[in-house]
Amino acid sequence: MSKEYGYIGKEVTQSFNDNKGIFSITDVYDLDQDNKWTNRAIGQLELIETKTVSDDSSVSFTNLGSDYKTHLFLINNLHLDDNKDQNLRVEVGGSEQSGSTDYSRSFRSGFSNGSGFYDDKDADLDRLRLNAEHGGFDPETSNAYLYMYNALQTSKTFFSQFWVYQDKNNETAFRYGTGSYNNQDVLSGVKFYPSTGFLRSGTISIYGQRSF
Amino acid sequence: MGLLQVATNTVTSAVASVTLTGIDSDDVYMVAINNAFASADDDYEIRITKGGIVQSDANYDRASKDLKTDAVFGNTAGTNLTEIDFSAGIGTSGTNSHNEIIYLFNFANASEYSFITMENVTMRDDANDILFGFQGGAVHTVASASDGIHFFLTGGNNISSGTFTLYKVV
Numbered sequence: 001m002s003k004e005y006g007y008i009g010k011e012v013t014q015s016f017n018d019n020k021g022i023f024s025i026t027d028v029y030d031l032d033q034d035n036k037w038t039n040r041a042i043g044q045l046e047l048i049e050t051k052t053v054s055d056d057s058s059v060s061f062t063n064l065g066s067d068y069k070t071h072l073f074l075i076n077n078l079h080l081d082d083n084k085d086q087n088l089r090v091e092v093g094g095s096e097q098s099g100s101t102d103y104s105r106s107f108r109s110g111f112s113n114g115s116g117f118y119d120d121k122d123a124d125l126d127r128l129r130l131n132a133e134h135g136g137f138d139p140e141t142s143n144a145y146l147y148m149y150n151a152l153q154t155s156k157t158f159f160s161q162f163w164v165y166q167d168k169n170n171e172t173a174f175r176y177g178t179g180s181y182n183n184q185d186v187l188s189g190v191k192f193y194p195s196t197g198f199l200r201s202g203t204i205s206i207y208g209q210r211s212f
Numbered sequence: 213m214g215l216l217q218v219a220t221n222t223v224t225s226a227v228a229s230v231t232l233t234g235i236d237s238d239d240v241y242m243v244a245i246n247n248a249f250a251s252a253d254d255d256y257e258i259r260i261t262k263g264g265i266v267q268s269d270a271n272y273d274r275a276s277k278d279l280k281t282d283a284v285f286g287n288t289a290g291t292n293l294t295e296i297d298f299s300a301g302i303g304t305s306g307t308n309s310h311n312e313i314i315y316l317f318n319f320a321n322a323s324e325y326s327f328i329t330m331e332n333v334t335m336r337d338d339a340n341d342i343l344f345g346f347q348g349g350a351v352h353t354v355a356s357a358s359d360g361i362h363f364f365l366t367g368g369n370n371i372s373s374g375t376f377t378l379y380k381v382v
Contacts, residue, residue, distance in 0.1 A: 044214070044215040044216065044217050044379060045214055045215040045379075069246040069247070069375055070244050070246060070313075104281050104343040105343070106279035106280050106281050106285070106343055106344075106345065107279070108277055108279060108285060108347075119279075119284060119285045121279075121280070121281045121282075122281065123281040123282065123342075123343070147311075147313055147331075149246055149247070149311035149333070150247050150309065150311065153247060155247060155306070155307065156307055156308070156309070156335065158309070158311045158333040158334070159333065160311075160313065160331045160332070160333045160345060160347070162331075176331070176347055177279045177345065177347065178279050178331075178332075178343060178344070178345035179333070179343070180333065180335065180343050184306075184307060209215065209244060210217075211217060211220045211222075211244065211246075211375055211377035
Protein backbone atom coordinates (compact mmCIF):
# COMPACT_ATOMS: atom_id res chain seq x y z
CA MET A 1 0.00 0.00 0.00
CA SER A 2 1.28 3.44 -0.82
CA LYS A 3 1.92 5.88 1.96
CA GLU A 4 -0.25 8.46 0.32
CA TYR A 5 -0.96 10.27 3.56
CA GLY A 6 2.55 10.19 5.00
CA TYR A 7 2.03 7.18 7.23
CA ILE A 8 5.16 6.05 9.04
CA GLY A 9 5.71 2.38 9.77
CA LYS A 10 5.80 -0.99 7.99
CA GLU A 11 2.19 -2.20 8.30
CA VAL A 12 0.28 0.92 7.34
CA THR A 13 -3.47 0.96 6.75
CA GLN A 14 -5.47 3.94 5.70
CA SER A 15 -9.12 3.03 5.81
CA PHE A 16 -11.87 4.19 8.13
CA ASN A 17 -11.76 2.36 11.47
CA ASP A 18 -8.26 1.14 10.70
CA ASN A 19 -5.70 3.95 10.74
CA LYS A 20 -2.17 2.95 11.72
CA GLY A 21 0.85 5.17 11.52
CA ILE A 22 1.97 8.65 12.47
CA PHE A 23 0.06 11.53 10.93
CA SER A 24 0.58 15.19 10.41
CA ILE A 25 -2.33 17.59 10.82
CA THR A 26 -2.51 17.82 7.05
CA ASP A 27 -2.67 14.02 6.81
CA VAL A 28 -5.59 13.93 9.22
CA TYR A 29 -7.44 16.60 7.26
CA ASP A 30 -6.86 14.85 3.94
CA LEU A 31 -7.91 11.46 5.34
CA ASP A 32 -11.04 12.98 6.80
CA GLN A 33 -11.93 14.56 3.48
CA ASP A 34 -11.51 11.18 1.80
CA ASN A 35 -13.60 9.49 4.53
CA LYS A 36 -10.63 7.37 5.54
CA TRP A 37 -10.10 8.86 8.99
CA THR A 38 -11.74 7.25 12.00
CA ASN A 39 -13.86 9.77 13.85
CA ARG A 40 -16.36 7.76 15.81
CA ALA A 41 -18.08 10.72 17.40
CA ILE A 42 -19.49 12.27 14.25
CA GLY A 43 -18.93 9.89 11.38
CA GLN A 44 -22.07 7.80 11.30
CA LEU A 45 -24.86 10.28 10.61
CA GLU A 46 -23.73 12.82 8.08
CA LEU A 47 -25.59 15.83 6.80
CA ILE A 48 -25.49 15.71 3.02
CA GLU A 49 -27.54 18.78 2.24
CA THR A 50 -30.22 21.12 3.53
CA LYS A 51 -32.52 22.83 1.08
CA THR A 52 -34.47 25.91 2.04
CA VAL A 53 -37.85 26.03 0.36
CA SER A 54 -38.97 29.28 -1.24
CA ASP A 55 -42.08 29.15 -3.44
CA ASP A 56 -40.78 26.08 -5.27
CA SER A 57 -42.86 23.73 -7.39
CA SER A 58 -40.56 20.94 -6.27
CA VAL A 59 -37.40 20.27 -4.27
CA SER A 60 -34.96 17.67 -5.58
CA PHE A 61 -32.00 16.05 -3.92
CA THR A 62 -29.62 14.76 -6.55
CA ASN A 63 -26.69 14.16 -4.23
CA LEU A 64 -27.37 11.03 -2.18
CA GLY A 65 -23.72 10.58 -1.23
CA SER A 66 -22.09 7.17 -1.43
CA ASP A 67 -21.96 4.02 0.67
CA TYR A 68 -24.95 4.94 2.83
CA LYS A 69 -27.32 2.10 3.64
CA THR A 70 -29.97 4.36 5.16
CA HIS A 71 -30.88 7.98 4.53
CA LEU A 72 -32.86 10.24 6.83
CA PHE A 73 -34.89 13.23 5.64
CA LEU A 74 -35.94 15.85 8.17
CA ILE A 75 -38.78 18.08 7.03
CA ASN A 76 -38.98 21.14 9.23
CA ASN A 77 -41.63 23.86 9.35
CA LEU A 78 -42.82 23.13 5.83
CA HIS A 79 -45.59 25.29 4.42
CA LEU A 80 -47.59 24.20 1.37
CA ASP A 81 -50.48 25.85 -0.32
CA ASP A 82 -53.69 25.03 1.54
CA ASN A 83 -55.29 21.62 1.08
CA LYS A 84 -52.45 20.20 -1.00
CA ASP A 85 -50.79 16.81 -0.76
CA GLN A 86 -47.09 16.13 -0.31
CA ASN A 87 -45.66 13.68 -2.84
CA LEU A 88 -42.32 12.02 -3.51
CA ARG A 89 -40.79 10.48 -6.59
CA VAL A 90 -37.37 8.96 -7.03
CA GLU A 91 -34.95 9.51 -9.87
CA VAL A 92 -32.90 6.82 -11.59
CA GLY A 93 -30.05 7.89 -13.83
CA GLY A 94 -31.43 11.40 -13.57
CA SER A 95 -34.89 10.42 -14.79
CA GLU A 96 -37.96 10.83 -12.63
CA GLN A 97 -39.79 7.53 -12.10
CA SER A 98 -43.56 7.76 -12.63
CA GLY A 99 -44.80 4.32 -13.68
CA SER A 100 -48.31 3.44 -12.54
CA THR A 101 -47.10 0.63 -10.26
CA ASP A 102 -43.79 2.09 -9.17
CA TYR A 103 -44.85 2.95 -5.61
CA SER A 104 -46.80 1.45 -2.70
CA ARG A 105 -47.79 2.87 0.67
CA SER A 106 -49.61 2.00 3.89
CA PHE A 107 -50.14 4.87 6.32
CA ARG A 108 -52.13 5.44 9.50
CA SER A 109 -53.54 8.90 10.22
CA GLY A 110 -55.16 10.45 13.27
CA PHE A 111 -56.75 13.81 14.02
CA SER A 112 -57.30 15.86 17.16
CA ASN A 113 -60.78 17.29 16.70
CA GLY A 114 -62.92 14.28 16.09
CA SER A 115 -62.08 13.39 12.55
CA GLY A 116 -60.90 10.09 13.89
CA PHE A 117 -58.29 7.68 12.68
CA TYR A 118 -58.03 5.94 9.36
CA ASP A 119 -55.87 3.72 7.20
CA ASP A 120 -54.58 5.03 3.90
CA LYS A 121 -53.15 2.39 1.61
CA ASP A 122 -52.41 1.82 -2.07
CA ALA A 123 -50.57 -1.09 -3.65
CA ASP A 124 -49.96 0.71 -6.94
CA LEU A 125 -49.21 4.38 -7.35
CA ASP A 126 -47.31 6.53 -9.79
CA ARG A 127 -45.90 8.52 -6.85
CA LEU A 128 -45.44 8.06 -3.14
CA ARG A 129 -48.18 10.16 -1.58
CA LEU A 130 -46.58 10.98 1.73
CA ASN A 131 -49.31 13.13 3.23
CA ALA A 132 -52.57 14.83 2.32
CA GLU A 133 -54.56 18.01 2.82
CA HIS A 134 -51.92 20.09 4.54
CA GLY A 135 -52.98 23.33 6.13
CA GLY A 136 -51.69 26.34 4.26
CA PHE A 137 -52.32 29.25 6.60
CA ASP A 138 -50.08 30.30 9.46
CA PRO A 139 -49.53 28.87 11.99
CA GLU A 140 -50.45 25.66 10.16
CA THR A 141 -47.25 23.81 9.33
CA SER A 142 -45.98 20.33 8.58
CA ASN A 143 -43.05 18.49 10.10
CA ALA A 144 -41.76 15.00 9.54
CA TYR A 145 -38.94 12.54 9.44
CA LEU A 146 -38.59 10.01 6.66
CA TYR A 147 -36.19 7.08 6.56
CA MET A 148 -35.14 5.71 3.17
CA TYR A 149 -33.54 2.27 2.97
CA ASN A 150 -31.29 0.79 0.26
CA ALA A 151 -31.44 3.75 -2.13
CA LEU A 152 -27.87 3.17 -3.27
CA GLN A 153 -28.21 -0.56 -3.77
CA THR A 154 -29.71 -2.47 -6.68
CA SER A 155 -32.83 -3.35 -4.75
CA LYS A 156 -36.26 -2.05 -3.90
CA THR A 157 -36.16 1.16 -1.90
CA PHE A 158 -38.22 1.25 1.28
CA PHE A 159 -39.45 4.19 3.34
CA SER A 160 -40.86 4.73 6.81
CA GLN A 161 -42.10 8.08 8.00
CA PHE A 162 -43.81 10.04 10.77
CA TRP A 163 -45.56 13.36 10.24
CA VAL A 164 -47.05 15.78 12.74
CA TYR A 165 -48.88 18.67 11.14
CA GLN A 166 -52.02 20.75 11.00
CA ASP A 167 -54.38 20.01 8.18
CA LYS A 168 -56.67 22.14 6.04
CA ASN A 169 -59.20 22.31 8.90
CA ASN A 170 -56.56 23.41 11.39
CA GLU A 171 -56.72 20.02 13.08
CA THR A 172 -53.54 18.71 14.62
CA ALA A 173 -52.79 15.41 13.01
CA PHE A 174 -50.25 12.65 12.66
CA ARG A 175 -49.44 10.22 9.88
CA TYR A 176 -47.01 7.37 10.09
CA GLY A 177 -46.30 4.30 8.05
CA THR A 178 -44.42 2.65 5.26
CA GLY A 179 -43.81 3.08 1.57
CA SER A 180 -41.78 1.63 -1.24
CA TYR A 181 -40.34 2.21 -4.66
CA ASN A 182 -40.90 -1.17 -6.22
CA ASN A 183 -38.19 -1.46 -8.88
CA GLN A 184 -34.71 -2.74 -8.21
CA ASP A 185 -32.77 0.39 -9.06
CA VAL A 186 -29.94 2.45 -7.68
CA LEU A 187 -31.40 5.90 -7.12
CA SER A 188 -29.78 9.09 -8.33
CA GLY A 189 -32.19 11.48 -6.66
CA VAL A 190 -35.35 12.14 -4.68
CA LYS A 191 -37.95 14.77 -5.49
CA PHE A 192 -40.52 16.28 -3.13
CA TYR A 193 -43.45 18.11 -4.68
CA PRO A 194 -47.04 19.11 -3.88
CA SER A 195 -50.12 17.83 -5.68
CA THR A 196 -50.58 21.29 -7.17
CA GLY A 197 -49.29 24.71 -6.27
CA PHE A 198 -46.05 25.33 -4.44
CA LEU A 199 -43.90 24.46 -1.49
CA ARG A 200 -43.84 27.88 0.11
CA SER A 201 -41.26 27.74 2.89
CA GLY A 202 -39.42 25.49 5.31
CA THR A 203 -36.36 23.27 5.13
CA ILE A 204 -35.72 19.71 4.03
CA SER A 205 -32.47 18.06 5.04
CA ILE A 206 -30.99 14.77 3.91
CA TYR A 207 -28.60 12.79 6.08
CA GLY A 208 -26.65 9.64 5.27
CA GLN A 209 -26.21 6.92 7.86
CA ARG A 210 -23.10 4.76 7.73
CA SER A 211 -22.05 1.55 9.33
CA PHE A 212 -18.54 0.17 9.24
CA MET B 213 -28.35 14.41 16.47
CA GLY B 214 -25.27 12.27 16.01
CA LEU B 215 -24.72 8.56 15.96
CA LEU B 216 -21.81 6.75 17.51
CA GLN B 217 -21.44 3.23 16.21
CA VAL B 218 -21.23 0.71 19.04
CA ALA B 219 -21.44 -2.64 17.24
CA THR B 220 -22.26 -3.94 13.80
CA ASN B 221 -22.73 -7.30 12.14
CA THR B 222 -23.00 -7.74 8.39
CA VAL B 223 -24.32 -11.22 7.71
CA THR B 224 -23.04 -12.71 4.48
CA SER B 225 -23.55 -16.41 5.25
CA ALA B 226 -26.42 -17.92 7.17
CA VAL B 227 -26.46 -17.58 10.95
CA ALA B 228 -29.12 -18.52 13.50
CA SER B 229 -29.05 -15.17 15.26
CA VAL B 230 -27.38 -11.78 15.56
CA THR B 231 -26.53 -10.21 18.90
CA LEU B 232 -25.39 -6.63 19.34
CA THR B 233 -24.06 -5.60 22.74
CA GLY B 234 -22.18 -2.67 24.23
CA ILE B 235 -24.93 -0.56 25.81
CA ASP B 236 -23.28 0.90 28.87
CA SER B 237 -24.76 4.35 29.43
CA ASP B 238 -28.11 6.02 30.00
CA ASP B 239 -28.09 7.48 26.49
CA VAL B 240 -30.70 6.54 23.93
CA TYR B 241 -29.47 3.86 21.53
CA MET B 242 -30.60 3.05 18.02
CA VAL B 243 -30.44 -0.05 15.84
CA ALA B 244 -30.57 0.07 12.05
CA ILE B 245 -31.32 -3.07 10.05
CA ASN B 246 -30.70 -2.93 6.31
CA ASN B 247 -31.48 -5.29 3.49
CA ALA B 248 -32.00 -8.36 5.71
CA PHE B 249 -33.20 -11.71 4.38
CA ALA B 250 -34.06 -15.12 5.83
CA SER B 251 -33.26 -18.62 4.60
CA ALA B 252 -37.02 -19.31 4.44
CA ASP B 253 -40.14 -17.22 4.95
CA ASP B 254 -40.19 -16.44 8.64
CA ASP B 255 -40.66 -13.74 11.28
CA TYR B 256 -37.93 -11.82 13.06
CA GLU B 257 -38.01 -11.83 16.86
CA ILE B 258 -36.26 -9.66 19.42
CA ARG B 259 -34.90 -10.46 22.84
CA ILE B 260 -32.64 -8.32 24.97
CA THR B 261 -29.42 -9.23 26.69
CA LYS B 262 -28.29 -8.64 30.25
CA GLY B 263 -24.61 -9.16 30.93
CA GLY B 264 -24.39 -10.56 27.42
CA ILE B 265 -26.94 -13.29 28.22
CA VAL B 266 -30.06 -13.47 26.03
CA GLN B 267 -33.20 -13.09 28.14
CA SER B 268 -35.89 -15.66 27.26
CA ASP B 269 -38.10 -15.10 30.29
CA ALA B 270 -41.83 -14.35 29.88
CA ASN B 271 -41.51 -10.64 30.62
CA TYR B 272 -41.97 -8.99 27.23
CA ASP B 273 -45.01 -6.79 26.54
CA ARG B 274 -45.62 -5.32 23.13
CA ALA B 275 -48.19 -3.47 21.02
CA SER B 276 -47.97 -2.41 17.40
CA LYS B 277 -49.96 -1.41 14.37
CA ASP B 278 -49.67 -3.69 11.35
CA LEU B 279 -49.60 -1.62 8.18
CA LYS B 280 -50.30 -3.35 4.88
CA THR B 281 -51.56 -2.52 1.43
CA ASP B 282 -53.94 -5.47 0.99
CA ALA B 283 -56.23 -5.32 4.03
CA VAL B 284 -57.46 -3.33 6.99
CA PHE B 285 -54.59 -2.56 9.31
CA GLY B 286 -54.35 -4.84 12.31
CA ASN B 287 -53.22 -4.60 15.90
CA THR B 288 -50.67 -6.93 17.39
CA ALA B 289 -50.36 -6.96 21.15
CA GLY B 290 -49.49 -9.21 24.04
CA THR B 291 -48.15 -9.36 27.58
CA ASN B 292 -45.78 -11.69 29.37
CA LEU B 293 -44.34 -12.93 26.10
CA THR B 294 -41.02 -14.73 25.77
CA GLU B 295 -39.96 -12.67 22.74
CA ILE B 296 -41.03 -9.69 20.67
CA ASP B 297 -42.38 -10.50 17.23
CA PHE B 298 -41.63 -7.54 15.02
CA SER B 299 -42.06 -8.71 11.45
CA ALA B 300 -44.01 -11.03 9.18
CA GLY B 301 -43.06 -13.08 6.16
CA ILE B 302 -39.47 -11.92 5.80
CA GLY B 303 -38.29 -12.50 2.28
CA THR B 304 -35.78 -14.96 0.91
CA SER B 305 -35.47 -13.46 -2.53
CA GLY B 306 -33.28 -10.63 -3.67
CA THR B 307 -36.07 -8.09 -3.62
CA ASN B 308 -38.15 -8.23 -0.45
CA SER B 309 -35.72 -7.17 2.21
CA HIS B 310 -36.47 -6.29 5.81
CA ASN B 311 -35.46 -2.79 6.95
CA GLU B 312 -35.94 -1.25 10.35
CA ILE B 313 -35.12 1.47 12.85
CA ILE B 314 -35.33 0.58 16.55
CA TYR B 315 -34.76 2.96 19.46
CA LEU B 316 -33.72 1.60 22.86
CA PHE B 317 -34.48 3.50 26.07
CA ASN B 318 -33.39 2.97 29.69
CA PHE B 319 -31.42 -0.14 28.83
CA ALA B 320 -28.47 0.61 31.09
CA ASN B 321 -30.62 1.89 33.95
CA ALA B 322 -30.88 -0.86 36.56
CA SER B 323 -33.92 0.79 38.16
CA GLU B 324 -36.07 0.95 35.04
CA TYR B 325 -37.63 -1.40 32.53
CA SER B 326 -36.07 -1.58 29.05
CA PHE B 327 -38.18 0.18 26.41
CA ILE B 328 -38.14 -0.26 22.63
CA THR B 329 -39.78 1.60 19.76
CA MET B 330 -39.72 -0.04 16.37
CA GLU B 331 -40.70 0.82 12.84
CA ASN B 332 -40.00 -1.52 10.00
CA VAL B 333 -40.84 -1.97 6.36
CA THR B 334 -40.65 -4.98 4.10
CA MET B 335 -42.57 -6.80 1.42
CA ARG B 336 -43.99 -10.15 2.43
CA ASP B 337 -42.56 -13.05 0.48
CA ASP B 338 -45.41 -15.24 1.73
CA ALA B 339 -48.17 -12.91 0.55
CA ASN B 340 -47.60 -11.78 -3.01
CA ASP B 341 -45.16 -8.98 -2.30
CA ILE B 342 -47.50 -7.05 -0.04
CA LEU B 343 -45.94 -3.93 1.45
CA PHE B 344 -45.93 -4.52 5.18
CA GLY B 345 -44.70 -2.78 8.31
CA PHE B 346 -44.97 -2.93 12.06
CA GLN B 347 -44.86 0.30 14.03
CA GLY B 348 -45.11 0.12 17.78
CA GLY B 349 -43.40 -0.40 21.07
CA ALA B 350 -42.32 -3.05 23.53
CA VAL B 351 -41.03 -3.30 27.08
CA HIS B 352 -39.04 -5.90 28.97
CA THR B 353 -40.66 -5.55 32.38
CA VAL B 354 -37.64 -6.34 34.52
CA ALA B 355 -35.96 -3.47 36.35
CA SER B 356 -32.34 -4.33 35.79
CA ALA B 357 -29.62 -3.21 33.42
CA SER B 358 -29.68 -4.48 29.83
CA ASP B 359 -26.67 -4.29 27.55
CA GLY B 360 -27.80 -5.43 24.12
CA ILE B 361 -30.33 -6.78 21.68
CA HIS B 362 -30.68 -10.20 20.04
CA PHE B 363 -32.34 -11.05 16.72
CA PHE B 364 -33.50 -14.47 15.56
CA LEU B 365 -36.24 -16.10 13.50
CA THR B 366 -39.24 -17.61 15.21
CA GLY B 367 -39.46 -20.65 12.97
CA GLY B 368 -35.86 -21.63 13.53
CA ASN B 369 -34.67 -20.57 10.09
CA ASN B 370 -31.47 -18.68 9.54
CA ILE B 371 -30.71 -15.04 8.90
CA SER B 372 -29.09 -15.29 5.49
CA SER B 373 -27.93 -11.72 4.97
CA GLY B 374 -28.28 -8.17 6.19
CA THR B 375 -26.54 -5.44 8.14
CA PHE B 376 -27.38 -4.94 11.82
CA THR B 377 -25.83 -1.90 13.50
CA LEU B 378 -26.14 -0.57 17.05
CA TYR B 379 -25.53 3.15 17.59
CA LYS B 380 -25.47 5.40 20.60
CA VAL B 381 -27.42 8.61 19.96
CA VAL B 382 -25.19 11.53 20.90
